Amino acid sequence: MDPQALEGLKAVEFTQGMAGPWIGRMLAYCGAEVVRIESHRVPGVVRLYIPPAAEDRRVQPEMSPWFTDWDAGKLFVALDLKRPAGVELALRLVGRADLVVENHRFGAMDKLGLGWESLRDANPGLIAISSSGFGEDGLHPGYVSWGPNVEAMSGMAWLGGFPEREGAMTQYAYPDSLSALHGLFAVLCALDHRERTGQGQRISLAQLETTLAMIGPEMMDQLAHDRAPERLGNRSLYRVPQGCYPCAGEDRYCVISVSNPPEWRALCALIGKHAWAEDPRFEASAGRQAEADTIDEAIARWTRERPPHDAVEQLQGAGIPAGVVQDTEDQYRRDPHLAERGYFETIPHLKKGEVVAPGIPLGLTGTPGRTTRAGAAMGEDNERVFCELLGLSEAEYARYVDAGAIEVSENQEAESSPA
């Protein structure tokens, strides 16, 4: 196997949803050993998945594509953390780890006896990140939120969309992914610091605050001038013209964004507006901004005649920043560039044979990374983790199972030989 960038790194996850798990997913992709602790008592949302083709409408906990996207490549154990013996085993896993990722409800870890103090007592050099919607102090740390709640609350949703609308929201819970990427960055900073000093630490991430950092210039505008920034839709204050233009075909569009005079002149030539290329009014972007509606109409007249991929080939061929508004099928079937770069990853899946998943875009050309496996059941790796990695004897393992601390599904009980 190729060398992996994070070989030797060990992480333990007490997570749910996406904002926590996606951190571990990327660490595992880079070769870290990531153990996710779950419980049958509170299955995560992706475990409550009913496959669209399932006629019996039964929940199938390993089948969600999002479970692949957020959790593939990890080891899965199931512990009853309401039992002291379950907590004891969790702390022993933490004791041999470098890193803990946690995004349970505020106070939940403390209540289980797995608060920061306990984790640090189990492992003085530990790095831990807690990710939550609102953080751990202030007026209402315990409030519940999912990614879209945070998007709404940050002002980001209100700022987005066309001027005549009331805002726009992503359909992909954007704060979850942006928080996960920031969380990943934060733990890597802490690891780099620990390499040099031996010092561990805890990091707290409030998704609302991370999301606000993504509209930094707009918030500075609000804070400095006590006035809301403009809602721009697809326009830009400095790249003109910029927009999303209709193309030939049902619901087909392309975007164009012009940033300088050569690109402007190339666009004028392409759409047959030769006089505009020489018009001094349009030399600077402010002049083009004043006539943006007229310019957009002329562009749309040209794009409407062409399928989006043809239009964009011509635009990029002329040196103009442009792109097809791609749907998922475009991305997967009609994007030769992504195909050649091998963006999508085919991953062995324990139940489906194999699945195709969005790539992990870390771009590490020297240590590219890979996903070992998807579709693990809850407790799939109990024996491997507790016996091989933690070193429990078969008899000890059996005692923890009998005591209900290690949770095994009925299947596993039937399959595992009596210790």
Add this chain to the structure above:
Amino acid sequence: MVAGGESALSGRRVLEIADESGVYCGKLLADMGADVIKVERPGGDPSRSIPPFLGGVPGPDRSLHFLYMNTSKRGITLDIDRPESRPLLRALALAADIVIETLPVGRLDALGIGYASLAAAKPEIVVTSITGFGQTGPRKDWKSADIVAGAVGGPMHVTGEADDPPVNLAGAQHFLMGSTCAAASSLIALLCAGRTGRGQHVDISIQETTLAVSHISGVGKWLDDGIIPRRVGTGLTASVPSGAYRCQDGRVYLMVNRPAHWKALAEWIHEETGNEEVLDPLFEGPSSKRIEYRELLDLFISDLTALHSVDEIFHEGQRRHIAFTPLRTTAGAAGDPHLASRDYFINLEHPAVGPLRYPGAPFRPESTPWALSRPAPRPGEHNDEIMLGELGLSPEALDRLGREGVV
């Protein structure tokens, strides 16, 4: 934030040759304590003219974009297109742990500081390239923009109202995500180099980071259910109920994912509106059970929210453990009492334009503080300090480069 602690990345050195597509990568590293040196063209970087401006007045130190994205960095001016700048540029690169660049593919090699050339002299170096389409593939030379990434990476097709054309997100979100991924990858490469002695070239494609960030609406779901997601307004297709609902004085956002949260919501609706139907066990269970009843449930919920103010729904909803939150304007976010109670927004004095208020830490490390250690540099602010003091250039040589327009 613990005052006085050492920063996590203190001692790490970064050279940044980046336009707005990669500038946030340097900010992330700099605010965590890395010494990030930003290279600008003589006279100042073009991104100093990105609106909006402080007080609406353009000027080299007045772009709010520039002021925000370049905190904690040091800045030098150097015309990298002039051959005379090459020895300085190479010395700066070799003094760094990480070089961040957003130049067209191949340009770094032409400048004599491509990965192979730097690694020959310093095997542990990490070179992080951030471009629209990556370093390889048939479209590697295509030009990008934030909206181009939003188009080719998937977000636009699924964002906005069903009857509207696709719309890009506010702010340069796809550039920011490419930059955040680049910062994480750079540190992974650095940690790996610490163990193996070998650095690497990090190839960030903003198209790919955009696809990854928006993957909930992406390939896995489509291959699973055959449905190509498109624009549907504010709700998430898979979470029912979810979306924006109108109150007496504004809107709230609601999301229900867990069976227990639905039960709590149904009981509340029943209590306040007398609706019996909402308690039907048909609606109970995970979200997927409710997908076909979405429009009906939206009506039930609107009957409840219409009775109250945003704040009432927010706090009473949260008391019942239901994820109701306000849909805030930027003014609402700026005045948010919870954020105020956590001292989120912070002030920092800029020598040219005075005190400014900034969004604060995107995360809070307990022992190694996140901090804005200095405001964005003025054009060439650290030329002397870096070129004379740290690179050992003689004052005469620097003077000559200045007269020739290289510095």
